[in-house]
Amino acid sequence: MNKMSKFKLIIAALVLLSACKSETESILPLKKDINEAVYAAGNIYPAKEYKVFSNADGNVLELLVEEGDTVALNQILMRVDRDVQMARAEGSEQIYNIANKNISTNSPVLIEYEAALQTIALKFKNDSTNYTRYQNLYKQEATSKVELERAQLNYFASKNEYYAKKKGLERLKNQLKVEFENAQTQYKLNAKDADNYVLKSMMNGRVYELLKEQGEMVRRNEAVALIGDLGTPMVRLTVDELDLPKIKIGQEVFIHIDMFNDRIFKAKVSKIYPKLNRLDQSFRVDAIFMDTDIPNLYGLSLEANIMVSEKKNALCIPKTFLVSKDSLWLDVDGEKSLRKIKTGISDFDFVEITEGITEQSIIYKP
Numbered sequence: 001m002n003k004m005s006k007f008k009l010i011i012a013a014l015v016l017l018s019a020c021k022s023e024t025e026s027i028l029p030l031k032k033d034i035n036e037a038v039y040a041a042g043n044i045y046p047a048k049e050y051k052v053f054s055n056a057d058g059n060v061l062e063l064l065v066e067e068g069d070t071v072a073l074n075q076i077l078m079r080v081d082r083d084v085q086m087a088r089a090e091g092s093e094q095i096y097n098i099a100n101k102n103i104s105t106n107s108p109v110l111i112e113y114e115a116a117l118q119t120i121a122l123k124f125k126n127d128s129t130n131y132t133r134y135q136n137l138y139k140q141e142a143t144s145k146v147e148l149e150r151a152q153l154n155y156f157a158s159k160n161e162y163y164a165k166k167k168g169l170e171r172l173k174n175q176l177k178v179e180f181e182n183a184q185t186q187y188k189l190n191a192k193d194a195d196n197y198v199l200k201s202m203m204n205g206r207v208y209e210l211l212k213e214q215g216e217m218v219r220r221n222e223a224v225a226l227i228g229d230l231g232t233p234m235v236r237l238t239v240d241e242l243d244l245p246k247i248k249i250g251q252e253v254f255i256h257i258d259m260f261n262d263r264i265f266k267a268k269v270s271k272i273y274p275k276l277n278r279l280d281q282s283f284r285v286d287a288i289f290m291d292t293d294i295p296n297l298y299g300l301s302l303e304a305n306i307m308v309s310e311k312k313n314a315l316c317i318p319k320t321f322l323v324s325k326d327s328l329w330l331d332v333d334g335e336k337s338l339r340k341i342k343t344g345i346s347d348f349d350f351v352e353i354t355e356g357i358t359e360q361s362i363i364y365k366p
Helices: 003-024 083-102 108-139 145-197
Strands: 030-045 049-053 058-063 076-080 198-200 205-210 223-229 234-240 252-256 264-277 282-289 301-318 327-332 335-340 342-346 350-355
Touching: 030 342, 030 350, 076 145, 076 223, 083 108, 083 145, 108 145, 145 198, 234 252, 234 264, 234 301, 252 282, 282 301, 301 342
Parallel strands: none
Antiparallel strands: 030 234, 030 301, 049 223, 058 076, 076 198, 205 223, 234 282, 252 264, 252 301, 264 282, 301 350, 327 335, 342 350
C-alpha cells in the first residue's frame, strides 16, 4: 500500500470516528442561575452637547480655543470679521443721530417750518383785520364792493394757507417721529448684530470639534464648533427592533470598551426612543454610566449587554444541543428520538428549558 492510500485511510477513519462521537455525545440538564441579555452596539457621547452656529457672514478673524480645551459659560470661542457690519452700524448711527435731532426742541427742520407758519399766521391775522375793516367801510359806503371782495379773497386765501400749514406741521412731526423710531430700531438691531460676530460658549464644557480654521469663510447658520459638558458621559445604543419589547428603563447594562481591555463598566437604561431607524431596523436606547471614571472621548465605540431578565436555579442546557430552537434529541426508552420542548430565557451559551425534559433526561447533541 503506497503512502497516499494510507493517508486516505487515516482521514476516512478520523471522519468516521468524529461522526460516531457526535452521534453518541450526550448530557444531562443542569440547574443554574441564568441571565438573559440583549446585545447592543453603541458609542459614548457627552450627556449634554450642542453645535455652535454662526449668526453672521464673514471670515474667522480669531480662534480663541483649541479642540480639547475646557470652556466656561459665555467664554468667547471665536470672532468673525465684521467690517461690513461696522459700516452698516456707523451708517445707522448717523441716521439715528439725525432723526433724534429732528425731533428735539432745537430741530432745524421744525424751527424752519414753525417760522414759516408764524409768518403765515401774521399774514392771516392782518388779512382778517383788513377784511373786517373793509366790511365796516363798505357799510359806510366808504369803499367799493370790488375792494371788499379783494379783501375777502385775501382773507380766505391766508386762512386756508394757515390751517393747511398748521396741519402740515402736525404731519411733519408725526413723520419725524416715525423716522426716529425706525432709525432707533435699526440702530439697536445693528448694535445687537455686533454680538453675532463674537461666538460664545453656552455651557461649561469641552471643545470636541472645531469645524472652521482662522481665515475661513463662515455663513450665517453654519455650524462652526461642537461643545459638550464635562460630566459623566452617556451611552447611545442601537437595539434590534425584535429585542426592543424586552428593554425597560432601569435595566442594568454591562459595557465593554476595547481600549480598556477586559474591564467591564456598568450602566443603566435611561431612555428608550420610539422612532424606528429604517436603515438598519433598530431603535435608539440611551444608558447612563454607574461608573464615574469614564473618559470624555466623543464617539468612542463599545459593545453592551442589556440584562433583560434573570432566573435562579433554572433547568438549562447548552444552546448547541437545540434543534431548530424548539426541539431536542432525547433518549426515550433507549431510543434516540426528536421531541418538541419549550424554552425560557437564555444567555450567550445556555438556554432554559421550561417544558419537555426533566433533570434525568439524556440529551444528544445534534
